[in-house]
Amino acid sequence: MADTEGHDTAGLKGGDLVKRHRISTRLWHWLNAFTIFTMIGSGLMIFNAHPHLYWGNYGTNYWSVGTPFYEHPWLEITSHPVTDPVTHKVTVIGTLIIGSLHINTTGVLGVSRFESFPGWMTLPGSYSLAIARRWHLFFAWVLVLPWVAYLLVSLFNRHIQHDLAPTRAELTPKAIWQDIIDHAKLKFPKGAAALHHNFLQKLAYLSVLFALIPTMILSGLTLSPGMTAAWPWLLWLMGGRASARSVHFICMSLIVGFIVVHLALVIVVGPYNEIRSMITGKFRLPREKTPTLTPAQEPAE
């Protein structure tokens, strides 16, 4: 069996069973698969404690009749009980407000005052800021320390340089456009070519590794008064504590987007082969349509 990560793939063809993912990649993947769910679930519960996001240094959603101090959140999830005048039945109207956009989310978001995100999305499943913080602030370490270790290992074994850094040929506008078209048509490489990440895949992984996770960590640390005393530049970098909370939420949303696309592609490309390659490391190369031709030689469709 060939070891293909960072190695020569000449002579391999569709149908071959090859080694694809290193042990470091597999371990980090499954650890994160669990960790990210605890972080998102507990994070949504923490959001429920104050379901308003602002830009700047402060934001308390202080508002009462006769005070002109409303602090304009840019995002809110509200819940308003409405009583039917005839049946006296109470329905809770949930609304997601983003800027001037009001989206009715009744029954999904804003289920009640402390369930902006409903119980099935949060950790724990019923309101507890304290328990959510215990989960969040423990698994933050499980997210951060292995991320640092993975980066170091992957620089040292040249995984980042070999497998994730885009090649010069991939970076031409024509090649990027072709990759976008192939993704839109759900057309993926066959044979030995399937071993290499394509450009959009590399971009997605690099964005998570080097943009989303670090921004997540830095914005999270900016919420910590102990950290902003130690590293005051965090507040400057994030544009204030209220902004940092917004940035933290936006990064979470982007990570959720990544997970959705990632899972969808695993299913489209072949869940058995993909999941096996992430558990045992073994990957069966997809067969070429015409065995004698490589994907590059295939006539354009």
Added chain:
Amino acid sequence: MTVSLNVTRRSLVAGATTGAGLLLSGCDKLAQSPAFMGMLDTGEKLTYRVQRSISDRAALAPEFSASQMSPHFRTNGNTMPSSAEYAKHMTENFANWKLVVDGLVTNPLNLSLADLQSMPKRTQITSHNCVEGWTAIGKWTGVPLGMLLKRANLRPQAKYIVFHCADSFGAAPYYESIDLIDGFHPQTILAWGLNDAMLPVGNGAPLRLRVERQLGYKQAKYVMRVEAVDTLANIGHGKGGLWEDLINYEWYAGI
């Protein structure tokens, strides 16, 4: 092709939703195990040690300019203690109110509000960082706690400073505690002024703690007594604060 993709999308959404739901409810089961919660609690100790080791003892919380202040400093939690004793102090404008500093000290103190106001004061515009996620910036004026502790002269066994308050939740009186590093931190003050006025009742009159490197629930309001202790085990349920005792908030609220 279109049909199979639709099925895939639908089953994906259903699968992911069920999967997430099952995973999270499984996590809830885990959280009922004391051993598992004990593991989660190591996060707090790790964070405390790491934050203490990377930051200078006297590292200051960021201070802001007057133009960066919240338009209104909101109130939260208890906004009026319910005891008859407090009501009496309030009607007397705290003229007969006294702060007690005692416990493991050689020179217990008994100070009126006028005594505290005549002492050297510190004014700081800082950010109040609520555990719930909101932030308000206000201007606090008060007496540095370290100055009072030096005057009271801590015994060598003293490890923590406890703040006993006039307000309560149900039958449980509010209290909070900090270590000596925060106790002697230059920005740790017992504030009697907010935004250039006397501290309002809603914000903790006559005296509230400002311990700027920690979250809002550590900023005890209505402080009546400052006690130096060697252990937190004998106060309340022993976790160092009312919210720590009642709903398991972390004692170290630096994050």
